[in-house]
Amino acid sequence: MYYDNNTFSSKVNLLQSSTTSTKLVDSQADSLNGHWSGLLEELISYGLSSGADLVEIFIENTDQVSLLAEQDQITNVSPSFGKGAGIRVFHGLLDGFVSTNDLSPSGLKNALDQALGMLGLNSTKSSLTKFQGLKSLKDFSKNKQNWINICPDLDEACQRILEGTNLLDFHGTHLQARRGSYSRSWQEVLIAASDGTFGRDIRLHQSIGLNALAAHGEHRSSIGRRYGSSAKPSDLREWDAEKSAKEVCDSAGKMLYADYVEAGQMPVVLANKFGGVIFHEACGHLLETTQIERGTSPFSDKIGEQIAHSSVTAVDEGLSDGAFGSLSMDDEGMEPEKTVLIKNGYLQRFLSDRAGELRTGHKRTGSGRRQSHTFAAASRMRNTYIQAGTFKPEELIESIDNGLYCKSMGGGSVGPTGQFNFSVEEGYLIENGKTTKPLKGATLIGEAKDVMPRISMCANDLDLAAGFCGSVSGNINVTVGQPHIKVDSITVGGR
Amino acid sequence: MVDSNKQNYKKLNPQYIQEILSKLTKEQNIIKWDIGASSSIDQSVQVDNGIAKQMKAAQRSSITLRVWNEKGLVGITSTSDISEFGLKKAISGAKNASLYGNPNDIPDFSKLAKKSIDSQEYPIKQHKKIQNLLNILIEAESELMSKHEAIQSVPYNGLGESFYERLYINSDNASRYMNRNQSSIYLYARAQENGRKPRSSGAVRLALASEDLDIKGCVEESSSKTISHLDYQQIETNKYLVCFSPEAFLDLILAFSSIFNARSIIDGVSLSKPDSIGKLISVPFFNLYDDALHPGNISSTPFDGEGTPTKRLCLIKDGVIENFLHSEATARKFNVDPTGHAGIGSKVSVGPDWLHICKSANNSIQSSNLSHKVYNNNFIIIEGLNALHAGVKPSQGSFSLPFDGWLINNGEKKSIEAATVAGDIRQLLKNIVNVEDQEFITHQGVSPHIWVDDLSITGEA
Numbered sequence: 001m002y003y004d005n006n007t008f009s010s011k012v013n014l015l016q017s018s019t020t021s022t023k024l025v026d027s028q029a030d031s032l033n034g035h036w037s038g039l040l041e042e043l044i045s046y047g048l049s050s051g052a053d054l055v056e057i058f059i060e061n062t063d064q065v066s067l068l069a070e071q072d073q074i075t076n077v078s079p080s081f082g083k084g085a086g087i088r089v090f091h092g093l094l095d096g097f098v099s100t101n102d103l104s105p106s107g108l109k110n111a112l113d114q115a116l117g118m119l120g121l122n123s124t125k126s127s128l129t130k131f132q133g134l135k136s137l138k139d140f141s142k143n144k145q146n147w148i149n150i151c152p153d154l155d156e157a158c159q160r161i162l163e164g165t166n167l168l169d170f171h172g173t174h175l176q177a178r179r180g181s182y183s184r185s186w187q188e189v190l191i192a193a194s195d196g197t198f199g200r201d202i203r204l205h206q207s208i209g210l211n212a213l214a215a216h217g218e219h220r221s222s223i224g225r226r227y228g229s230s231a232k233p234s235d236l237r238e239w240d241a242e243k244s245a246k247e248v249c250d251s252a253g254k255m256l257y258a259d260y261v262e263a264g265q266m267p268v269v270l271a272n273k274f275g276g277v278i279f280h281e282a283c284g285h286l287l288e289t290t291q292i293e294r295g296t297s298p299f300s301d302k303i304g305e306q307i308a309h310s311s312v313t314a315v316d317e318g319l320s321d322g323a324f325g326s327l328s329m330d331d332e333g334m335e336p337e338k339t340v341l342i343k344n345g346y347l348q349r350f351l352s353d354r355a356g357e358l359r360t361g362h363k364r365t366g367s368g369r370r371q372s373h374t375f376a377a378a379s380r381m382r383n384t385y386i387q388a389g390t391f392k393p394e395e396l397i398e399s400i401d402n403g404l405y406c407k408s409m410g411g412g413s414v415g416p417t418g419q420f421n422f423s424v425e426e427g428y429l430i431e432n433g434k435t436t437k438p439l440k441g442a443t444l445i446g447e448a449k450d451v452m453p454r455i456s457m458c459a460n461d462l463d464l465a466a467g468f469c470g471s472v473s474g475n476i477n478v479t480v481g482q483p484h485i486k487v488d489s490i491t492v493g494g495r
Numbered sequence: 496m497v498d499s500n501k502q503n504y505k506k507l508n509p510q511y512i513q514e515i516l517s518k519l520t521k522e523q524n525i526i527k528w529d530i531g532a533s534s535s536i537d538q539s540v541q542v543d544n545g546i547a548k549q550m551k552a553a554q555r556s557s558i559t560l561r562v563w564n565e566k567g568l569v570g571i572t573s574t575s576d577i578s579e580f581g582l583k584k585a586i587s588g589a590k591n592a593s594l595y596g597n598p599n600d601i602p603d604f605s606k607l608a609k610k611s612i613d614s615q616e617y618p619i620k621q622h623k624k625i626q627n628l629l630n631i632l633i634e635a636e637s638e639l640m641s642k643h644e645a646i647q648s649v650p651y652n653g654l655g656e657s658f659y660e661r662l663y664i665n666s667d668n669a670s671r672y673m674n675r676n677q678s679s680i681y682l683y684a685r686a687q688e689n690g691r692k693p694r695s696s697g698a699v700r701l702a703l704a705s706e707d708l709d710i711k712g713c714v715e716e717s718s719s720k721t722i723s724h725l726d727y728q729q730i731e732t733n734k735y736l737v738c739f740s741p742e743a744f745l746d747l748i749l750a751f752s753s754i755f756n757a758r759s760i761i762d763g764v765s766l767s768k769p770d771s772i773g774k775l776i777s778v779p780f781f782n783l784y785d786d787a788l789h790p791g792n793i794s795s796t797p798f799d800g801e802g803t804p805t806k807r808l809c810l811i812k813d814g815v816i817e818n819f820l821h822s823e824a825t826a827r828k829f830n831v832d833p834t835g836h837a838g839i840g841s842k843v844s845v846g847p848d849w850l851h852i853c854k855s856a857n858n859s860i861q862s863s864n865l866s867h868k869v870y871n872n873n874f875i876i877i878e879g880l881n882a883l884h885a886g887v888k889p890s891q892g893s894f895s896l897p898f899d900g901w902l903i904n905n906g907e908k909k910s911i912e913a914a915t916v917a918g919d920i921r922q923l924l925k926n927i928v929n930v931e932d933q934e935f936i937t938h939q940g941v942s943p944h945i946w947v948d949d950l951s952i953t954g955e956a
Contacts, residue, residue: 067595068842070762076842077595079588082557082575094546099553101575111554118550118625154595177763177890213764213890220891260893263732263917263953294543294650296685374553411885415695419913421897423885443886443895443915445953447692493895493915493953 032059032190032200034137039105040192041133043112047089048129048194051121054090055112056193056354058331059083059103060373063148066183069161072169077154084373089115093359097376134198140328141188144202148186150233151204157182160236164210167245173253177213182206182236189331197333205324205477206235207466210244214252221255221440223248223408223425228324228466228477235322251408251426258438261427261494267403268444268487269396269430273465274409276480279314280384280469281412282420282448287316287341287349288367288379289356290472298418298449299347306345308452311389314342316351318366318382324466325382325479332368332377339365341384345453353379371474378473385481389458393484396457398433404442404492405435414448421445421493443493451490459484504619504658506534506556506577509672513664515579516586520562520666523586527563529604529665531800531839532556532577539655540628542636544648547629558582559839561602562589568596569841592841602843605823605833608669608802615797620676620704622656628705632680635710639682642718645725649717651683651697656705663802663839671798678705680713684721694727694910696720696878696899701793701938720878723901727910730902730954736874736928737916737950738867741935741942743877743898745850748783749939750887750894751920755785755810755818757825758845764890766921769829771816777924779814779858787835787848791936795849798835805835805848813855820845850940854930865929865946871906875952877916892919917951926950 040057047055061083068076085108086099096118098111116122152160164180172178187203207228214221225248229235270278291297299307308314318327318336329335332354340348352360353368356379368377397405405428412422424442428435464481512530520528534556541548559573560582570593572585632654640646660674683697698716702708739747751766754776759765787795787805798804801823809817821829822837822845838844854860867876877900886896895917901908929946 073597073599074595075597075600076840077592078571078573078840079592080573081581081584081588084575094548094550096550096552098551099555101554101556101577111552114552118552120626154591158595222888222890260917263915263951293548295648296650374555376549376551411882413882413885415881415897418693419897421882421885421915423882423895441893441895441917443897443917443953445897445913445915491913491953493897493917495917495951 032061032188036190037134037137037198043108044192044194045129045131046123047112047116048131050116050123052089052091052116052119054194056088056332057191058086058373059190061188062372063186064184065154066181067154067157067161069158069165069180071178072162072165074158074162085111086373086376087111087115088376089119089121090358091119091121094119095355095376099374131194132196134192135196136198138199141200141202144204147202147204147233151184151206152236157236160239160241164241164245167241168210168212168249171246172212172214172249174214174216174256175212175252176215179211181209191331191333193333199329199333201328203230203327204233205230206232208236208239210248212248212252214256216256219256221252221258223252223255226466229322230324230326230477232322254438255426255440258440261404261439261442261492263492263494265489265491267400268490268492269400269403269405270409270482270485270487271407272459272461272463272481272483274467274480275406275485276385276465276482277409277412277467278422278444279386279482280381280478280480281414281422282446283314283452284316284381284384285414285471286418286448287351288381289350289352289360289362290378292350292360292362293356296418302347305347307347307449308342308345309455310345311458312342312345312452312455313340313387314385315340315387316367316381316384320383320464320479323383323464323479324477327382330366330368330377331370334364334366334368336366336382351379351381353377369473369476371476375473378471380471380473380476381469381478383464383479383481385462385464386458386483386485388460388462388483391457391459393459393461396459396484396486397430397435399457399486400430401432403430404439405430406442406444418447418449419445420448441494445491445493451487454488454490455485456488457486504536505660505674507532507660507662507672509662509664509670512662513670515582516664517666519583519586523590525562525586525590527666528561529663530558530560531663532558533659533661535657535659537655537657538622538625538628539653540625540632541653542629542632545633545637550625550629552625558585560585560589561839561841562586562593564590564593564596567601568593568598569602570594570596571841596841600824600842602822602824602841603827604665604667604669605801605803607804607833608663608665610804612797612804614673617675617703619658619674622658623705628654628656631705631710635680635682635714639684639714639718643686643722645686645688646684646718646721647687649682649684652681654680654705661796663798663800665802669802671802673797676703677793678702678708680708680710682713682717684717686721686725688725692912694721694724696724699938703793723908724899724910727912729912730914730952732953734949735952737947738865738874738876739945739947740876740878741944742937742939743880744852744945745937745939745942746880746883747894748850748852749847750883751889752847753889755820755847756845757819757821757829758843760819761825761828766890766892767816772819774816775814776816777811777814778927780855780860781811781814781924781927781930782853782855783811784809784851785820785836785847785849786851789849789851789941791941792849799837800839801833801837801843803833803835803837808834813857820847850942852940852942852945853934854932854943860929863929866931867944871903873904875911876901876903892921894918894920911954915953917953923947923950
């Protein structure tokens with residue numbers, strides 16, 4: 001196929017001049033369907049004939065709404081919608097990426113020309129290519145067309161979230177501020193690449209948050225919980241507001257009069273669900289090929305070697321039904337898989353995307369993800385968790401004479417040398433095998449390669465929790481998870 | 496103005512937007528509306544050991560449209576689709592959202608949205624060819640790696656240029672517009688010596704154009720910081736006298752900026768209360784300003800999201816809270832003027848611009864002999880704080896943060912292997928023992944080194 005430059009129609013941004021045509025945006029731009037194949041093939045063919053090794057085009061339409069309730073009032077409703085494309089061109093080991101909001105043929109061609117130009121490629125060097133065209137559209141969106149209509153409308157969503165803040169009031173004491181939030185993100189994507197990839201999908205993510213700030217004299221505590229799902233239009237309807245509010249109020253009440261933790265080195269038990277953030281931050285990021293490429297992972301040459309305690313088997317997958325990090329295809333058009341990262345302490349695989357495979361040789365795992373069209377995809381986690389062990393959760397606590405039980409974790413991060421840190425939102429002192437007084441102000445710090453071998457016990461209560469992960473390709477929805485685990489020794493920062 | 500022979504970066508046309516929105520809102524019986532819009536054209540490069548790692552470019556635009564319905568309630572919608580179709584859809588979305596507007600907190604136009612602004616004109620420069628950016632960054636990377644044999648890579652690096660424009664327009668004929676170039680470079684090196692842990696540090700520089708970037712300074716700072724961390728040791732968990740670098744102290748104050756945020760105060764999630772103005776919050780020789788228009792702030796904007804002019808505002812004077820940051824709605828509640836710190840929304844966010852910390856001339860300091868250049872007796876220098884998003888509890892006042900820094904003892908300077916600093920911001924502000932004289936401009940604001948006594952430090956054993 002050969003592409004002629006003149007077949008792109010020019011289209012001027014309507015905001016540039018009042019004399020511009022008032023014609024509405026092409027109807028084509030409003031629905032990402034198979035009608036795009038001709039234009040996409042022309043663009044890809046043009047890119048290849050200019051000397052590119054691979055051309056990938058990602059197009060999205062988005063429709064989002066978020067709302068906030070404070071005390072007993074809806075205080076913010078923020079709808080938003082958008083569209084855009086990200087075009088990536090590979091040449092050898094290099095790539096150029098350009099994003100644009102202009103989905104007109106000329107807008108897309110300009111973006112492609114810019115990406116080609118970055119790599120020193122242009123149409124004057126062109127020759128006829130052997131591009132065979134796109135494969136038939138792999139349409140994962142067939143049963144998802146009606147999702148946006150099944151989701152609760154604003155009336156229903158507002159009522160549900162107000163129910164949450166009302167229940168906080170009912171169950172809580174000394175609450176100075178109550179907040180409930182809801183966000184619904186609908187995204188339609190179309191992905192085409194010169195290797196024939198041609199996929200379409202609709203993604204639906206919803207998240208619900210409840211937060212309480214308790215204050216009594218000089219004592220303060222703030223507790224938040226977030227719940228999230230993918231591909232479940234009725235999730236907000238099915239949300240157990242009563243249970244969530246009780247949990248938040250119970251924690252806020254206990255933490256209100258908590259003492260500050262005494263800093264030091266000690267054994268800790270990390271609770272299940274969001275406790276899994278420790279594995280996500282401390283180890284998971286170091287198993288992404290983006291880190292391997294940079295040479296910043298201590299595990300880059302450790303495939304087949306023991307990097308964790310033999311009790312640890314860890315998995316990353318995009319398949320769990322309704323989980324926040326699940327997907328039908330990744331942002332490079334590949335179907336996700338279950339990737340066993342660590343088995344009985346031995347490193348098995350890295351998470352890889354298209355660029356990661358090209359530059360490190362590790363095969364793609366359906367992990368190419370991005371926040372939006374403005375980011376190039378990168379290898380990122382999906383649903384990541386340590387698998388269940390055989391112990392009962394209480395057996396972990398009973399095995400410790402003096403330590404810390406981290407019932408709820410705050411956020412965390414990992415630095416460029418692999419050092420991680422996590423704040424503990426809700427902690428308890430462990431004394432003689434029992435949890436006793438609540439403790440606040442704790443931060444767990446360490447390095448993955450030191451801590452992973454110290455995870456000596458895994459309980460039998462694996463559970464997952466939704467979260468957001470920020471990294472090179474933006475903020476994405478993920479799930480973290482684990483059973484209760486015991487770390488034999490870790491540094492606890494405090495006062 | 497943009498040279499007509501060169502690429503015209505301007506995407507936003509205030510006059511046209513005003514005209515078309517007037518027409519479209521009229522069609523939907525909307526009388527009162529305002530809009531905030533932005534557009535940018537960016538390009539950036541990253542390198543890896545002398546070759547390009549990634550080259551990126553982006554054209555972005557976005558608008559947030561706000562409408563008042565017949566009951567006076569406010570709704571908004573945001574979109575990246577700035578076609579006429581997009582604007583129509585946004586008006587419709589905002590109208591629907593206004594049905595859920597909060598009757599107890601209705602924003603209005605800022606009474607200062609039409610006040611004249613003496614804004615500085617900045618020349619708009621053309622972007623370099625991306626290959627030129629690449630060559631500049633490759634050279635900087637090479638120079639940094641040649642500084643010390645232990646520097647093996649510069650895993651986090653980037654050089655970028657952007658052109659951006661912003662506007663605010665309302666149906667009462669307020670119209671604000673600004674545009675600007677900006678360029679940045681960051682270089683974070685990783686160094687490792689035999690048998691020792693890898694160490695990393697870096698530097699950032701901003702300028703209006705890439706040719707104005709202090710690249711040499713960035714390389715020097717990145718290399719000297721990284722090299723200074725090669726010789727590291729663990730430290731004992733204890734309470735220490737601490738000297739915060741300007742960057743670190745500004746980071747900490749920004750993380751607790753809800754203390755001065757009228758929105759947070761009204762919402763009950765700030766450590767301050769409406770009557771905190773006039774109350775002592777820190778030692779009396781400490782002053783804090785928010786100064787969006789400071790000449791060191793190359794990202795300065797002459798107006799906020801509601802069109803209010805930005806300005807220098809005193810937050811703490813001689814240790815006493817002097818002012819809060821306001822939007823139009825919070826200012827009305829406090830019976831003061833908006834201060835130029837608003838976003839745009841149905842519930843308008845408020846935030847600081849550019850902080851300026853300095854010593855008060857009115858009060859003497861007991862420990863004014865403390866200087867990070869001279870003092871050498873058992874103290875810690877905190878160079879940079881990490882993980883502020885996770886380790887700060889703004890509504891509680893507590894923080895527990897990993898940091899990079901050095902222990903100075905008997906004149907010897909040793910990098911600290913890994914440690915966290917923890918405390919309460921209210922106590923910290925009252926435990927300041929010196930505010931040094933020399934101020935440094937950083938990319939977050941201006942501050943001298945600040946000394947704080949009796950801070951809890953946890954070392955890694």
